[in-house]
Amino acid sequence: xxxxxxxxxxxxxxxxxxxxxxxxxxxxxxxxxxxxxxxxxxxxxxxxxxxxxxxxxxxxxxxxxxxxxxxxxxxxxxxxxxxxxxxxxxxxxxxxxxxxxxxxxxxxxxxxxxxxxxxxxxxxxxxxxxxxxxxxxxxxxxxxxxxxxxxxxxxxxxxxxxxxxxxxxxxxxxxxxxxxxxxxxxxxxxxxxxxxxxxxxxxxxxxxxxxxxxxxxxxxxxxxxxxxxxxxxxxxxxxxxxxxxxxxxxxxxxxxxxxxx
Numbered sequence: 001x002x003x004x005x006x007x008x009x010x011x012x013x014x015x016x017x018x019x020x021x022x023x024x025x026x027x028x029x030x031x032x033x034x035x036x037x038x039x040x041x042x043x044x045x046x047x048x049x050x051x052x053x054x055x056x057x058x059x060x061x062x063x064x065x066x067x068x069x070x071x072x073x074x075x076x077x078x079x080x081x082x083x084x085x086x087x088x089x090x091x092x093x094x095x096x097x098x099x100x101x102x103x104x105x106x107x108x109x110x111x112x113x114x115x116x117x118x119x120x121x122x123x124x125x126x127x128x129x130x131x132x133x134x135x136x137x138x139x140x141x142x143x144x145x146x147x148x149x150x151x152x153x154x155x156x157x158x159x160x161x162x163x164x165x166x167x168x169x170x171x172x173x174x175x176x177x178x179x180x181x182x183x184x185x186x187x188x189x190x191x192x193x194x195x196x197x198x199x200x201x202x203x204x205x206x207x208x209x210x211x212x213x214x215x216x217x218x219x220x221x222x223x224x225x226x227x228x229x230x231x232x233x234x235x236x237x238x239x240x241x242x243x244x245x246x247x248x249x250x251x252x253x254x255x256x257x258x259x260x261x
Contacts, residue, residue, distance in 0.1 A: 006064075006087060016218060016232050020093055022071070023064040024131040024159070025243065025253065026210035027203065035217040038210045042159075043068055044075075045206075046130070049199055049257050050155055053078040056125040059149065060084070061113045061142075062132025066094025073106050078126070084111035084118065114138050116145040123149050128157040135177045143189050150260040156195070159203075161251040162186070186256060194261055201255040208247050211240050 006023075013021050017036070026038020027045050047053070053076040060069040063083030073081045083106070085091050094108040111118045113129065114136055127146055136142045146156055163180040173179070190197050218233050247253065 006090070011232070013232075016229065016236065020065045020067055020097070022068045024068065025207045026213075027206050028209035028213065031213060032216060033210075033213050035214070038213065039068070040071065042203075042207075042210075043071060043130075045203075046128070046157055046159055046255060047072065047076060049201075049255070050126060050157060053126060055079050057123065058082070059119070059124040059127040061116075061127060061129040061146070062086075062135070063090070063094060063108065064132070065090045066097055066108055068130065069094065069108070070097055070101060070103065070106065073103060074101075079105065081106040082119070082124070083108045084113065084116065086110065086112050114141040114145060116149055119149045121148050122151045124154060125151055126155045126157070128159075130157075130159045131161065133158055133160045134162075134180045137174075137177075137179045139179070139181055139185075140189055140193075143193055143195065147193055147195055147260050152261075153259060155257065155259045158186075158256045160186075160254060160256070161246075162254045164250060164252055180251065183252075183254060186254075190256075190258060195258050196261050197256060197258040199255075199257040203253045203255055204247055204251075207253050208244060211244055211247075214240050 009023070021036055022039040022043070024039060024042060026035055027042035028038065029041050033041070056078045057080045058072065058078040060072070060081065060083040063069045063085050066083055069081055069083040072078070083094060088110055091108050091110045098106055098108065109118045113132065127150055133139060133142060150156060161180060163182045166182045166184065169179050187197070214237070218236070
């Protein structure tokens, strides 16, 4: 079901914006911002908490359609960037965008974040995972793999939706590939694996007003027909309503940064 959801989301982005966009929540800075700006603000905020990425090898785990990965490549100039995602569609889109932009020091591969089979040990200086880990049923295996592929002293960044209550996922959540951890389970896993947590931020109060600027997102694109545009717009507004409810009552948006000792 999660594959169907992302395919529909991709189609909606195409109808509203004319091209793929980043696949994460927006961070609020001002009332005039649109979705694309809010997503860039989010990425910039997260990466401002990491050391300078120049000369670094960076891994983007759960890279989605690669739009954020390419933005990081073009804005922060790491020496090399490697994005992995379990979705064949997403990796295909990421590779197409890479070719369209004529980029060299960036690659994308189909890979499971819980195994990272395409990645040798001690390969990356920095690894990021943005709004993807809540889809992983075995997050301990994911964190163990994250530690394996990082070089000694390497940094990790996990931005994830955490459950406000400690409870097992429901049957529906399992079908939707939603396996939210509470904050305590992350802290226990970091400690057990010897991953040092350096910084933790609750971004919920910066994400919620980001969604409230949604009126600026849906500027009519001349490339789309009226009916598919309206359907996509309705789909987007329904998602926003669901996301806002969850952020207020069910989840918190947490940013966790640490390193491999």
